[in-house]
Amino acid sequence: MISKETISLVRDRTDIVAVISETVPSLKKRGRRFLGLCPFHKEKTPSFNVNADTGLYHCFGCKESGDAIRFLEKIEGYAFAEAVRALAERAGIPIEEERGAAPTEAERHKRERAALYAAMQMAATWYEEQLVEHPLAPMAIAELGRRELTPADAAVKDFRVGYAPAGWEGLAAFLKKQGVSPAVGESVGLLVPRSSGSGYYDRFRHRLMFAVADAQGRVVAFSGRALPPPPGEDEQRDAPRDPPPKYINSPESPIYVKGATLFGLWQARHAIRQEDRAILVEGNFDVVSLHARGVTNVVAPLGTAFTIDQAKLLYRYTRNLTLLFDGDTAGRKAVTAALEPSEQVELDAEVAVLPNGTDPDEFVRSKASAGTGGAEALKHLMGQARGVREYLLDVEFDVAFNPTNSRELSARIDRVCDIIAGEKDPFRRTMLKARADDALGRLDLVRFARDAIEPARRKFALAARTGRVSVGPRPYEARVRPRPPGQEERKAIVGAILEFPELLDDSSVRGDLELLEGDAARIVAAVAKCTRVTASGEKRLDVTELLAQMNPAIQAFASARLAAPALETLDEARLLVAANSKKLRETTVAQENRDAVREQHRVVGDWEAEVELVKQAEALSLGRHGLSPR
Ligand SMILES: [Zn+2]
CATH class of the missing domain: 3.90.580.10 (Zinc finger, CHC2-type domain)
Known part of the structure; x- marks a missing residue:
């Protein structure tokens, strides 16, 4: 305090x-x-x-x-x-902490953490020195050289790039000399206790080291890149071993949570704010080398998929994010994984796709050597970025697949519908739908879809006629509408009306009643029928009669609500109806968008039906924006 x-x-x-x-x-x-x-x-x-x-x-x-x-x-x-x-x-003001007689828990905790930060700081400096002094450091410098970087580059210094020497006890000995307890070294993951039970060894050996800073610029972790084995090492081994992992990262510690840290954020923070955009790349090396080429608003997740905490961290600086990945499977996966955290935190995320198998750094360097200016070329690439959902939609249609395989086609259509339905913004949803419609038309998927679906349908119709199956919803429709969407919203509306039947006199509520269907509509009809006007002019619900009219399933719901009302006032009930009607309209629109995509491939070739669909979509869109009554 x-x-x-x-x-x-x-x-x-x-x-x-x-x-x-x-x-x-x-x-x-x-x-x-x-x-x-x-x-x-x-x-x-x-x-x-x-x-x-x-x-x-x-x-x-x-x-x-x-x-x-x-x-x-x-x-x-x-x-x-x-x-x-x-x-x-x-x-120059000394901080007077308010304290009691003994150091508080919080103070002790703070002092412990300070020791951990100090150990990391010492290690970073030592690794930096080793990059200059150690006899094997040229191997680390050669690795930098492959990216056209040298230890003298400002970016390399900013990121405190260093060398963790080969051997087992370099850092351990240094920390000991500095008076850092091995327990502290172990706690931040720099040292590992020997399984023999006595002594500690270095976790990072013969690696190119990147210091990971937190949002305040303190070193909290390291990421070490593997180097080719030092000379003489190979001959010492009888059996070939697995190559070491390409990257080793610090384990989590009291000062480091990897899912809540972004590599490069400290160095990139001012640029991110100035550009009002952050670029997310996959690797640490990409971050450092892009910095060296003048693209400084770049960060990378630390060996994890992009997390919500990382999205929140970025949100402090900007609302705009560009995912810069290549178009291979790993890149697509990373984009898919980034969708949810971005949307939850309301970062406006876009995808800029690099040529397959190219990392951002290679891209910038190849363009720079081609004389077009690397950073400019990257800017151009980023100018062509698409929204994440647009990108995912395109992937569904672009990647080679066999459209005559009805199962695969149907799975793809399902995913496309999910991508569209998941978009919250109505305008963007409409754009996505149009994009999907275009792609369907372009790829002639419609024909394949019809071919795949029609035979099944005919077979079913025949079976129904010959009495072998009962006539229910056709299997195709059954899959399109597995259960009525908006059930919760309808329940909320009906509950409010049960508690306050006078809502039925409200003209705005009346307008919302058209959204109800099935049991919900039946309950409301019953409420209207069972409302009596008393001698004093007050409206009262004849509860007994109302319940008598209902089937057991809805009776339970209605009697529970009537016995234990959830709402306090008429105004509260009115607001609830309005809010849920709004949601219901949106859900219905999402469902209709899904249906429209499916419908489109059923009616292709039938010009009039297509025109009718377009008209419907237009009416929907107008209604959504309140431009004309639905
Ligand atoms: Zn301002």
Whole structure:
């Protein structure tokens, strides 16, 4: 805990203009305030104001505002106390922590973590030194050279690239000399206890090392890339061994959660904010070498699929994400995996596809040597990026498959329907549907689909006529509508009406009743029929009669609601009906979009039916935007 007095002292002594100028170089004095380009949103005309007198900043563009502490929280991802400490250090204010007689649990915890950070920091420096001094370091430098990088490059220094020497105890001995306890080394995953029970050895041996920084720039982990075996090593072995894994990463530790850390975010943070976009690539090396080519808003997940926590981390800096992967299976998988985290966090994600088998760095270098300017070529590629769902849809249609295989075709159509239905934005959904329709037409899948479905249908119709099966929904339809969508919403509406029958007098509620069907519609009809007007003019529901009219299944639901109402007021009920009707309309639209894709391939060739479908789709779209009654 930092005392209130210290916090206000820090606020008073902080020169907010100096603090912000470091991130906003465009900040200029204008009258009594300072004006510059906002670091929180993209703009060409300055609307970011800083007032040295009040110690506050405010942006008229994005409405972001606060004091210096908040600025550091937002811009560096600091926690409140971290921001206060950073400012206190600048202003030369000793931090007075409020404390009791004994150190608190939190303080001990903090001191332990400080020891872990310090050990990582020492290791990073030592690896960097080894890259210069160690006799085998040229092998690591050669690996950098394959990417046209040298230890002198600024990017290589920024990422604290180093060399973990061959041998078992280099780092262990160094840490010991520095007074770092082996338990600390083990806790951050630098050292591994010997199975013999005495002593520790280095986890990273003969590897090119990348330091992984957290959002505050502290080294929290390492990622070590394998190098060719050192000379003489091969002859010592009788039996050939498996090659070592290409990358070894630090295990998770009290200061490192891999799913919540992004490689390169610390180095990329200002560029991400300036470009208002982050680029996600697969590997650490891609991040470093793209930095060296001047593309600096790049990050990579650390050997995992993109996670929600990583998406949240990026969201602090931008809402726009470009996934830069190649078009092979692994790349497609990575895109698929990134869809959900991005959408959950509301990052607007796009996919830019590299030529097959090319990594981003190769792409940039090959274009650079072809004289077209590597970074420019990458920009061009990114300009052609598609939305993630567009990309996934295209993959379903582009990748070679056998469309005469009805099972595969049907699985693909199902996936396409899911991709379309999963899009929440109605306009984008419409665009996706149009894209799917185009692709279906282009590939002549329609013909294949019809061929695949028609025989099954005819067979079924015949069987039904000859009495061998009961006539129910045809199997094709049954698969299209496995169960009525929107059941929950209908239940909520009906429940509200059961509790407040007077809702049926409300004209807006009446308009929503057309959305009900089946049992839900039946209950509402019964409620209307069983409502009596009392002598005093009040409306009352004849509960006994109402329940008597219902079949057992819905009776249970209705009596439960009538016995234990879930809603308090008529207004609450009205809002609930409105909200659920809205959802129901959207669900219905999604279902109709699915059906439309399927319908399209059933009616192709039938011009009038196609025109009718297009009209329906148009009416749907208009209705959705409230342009004409549905
Ligand atoms: Zn702004």
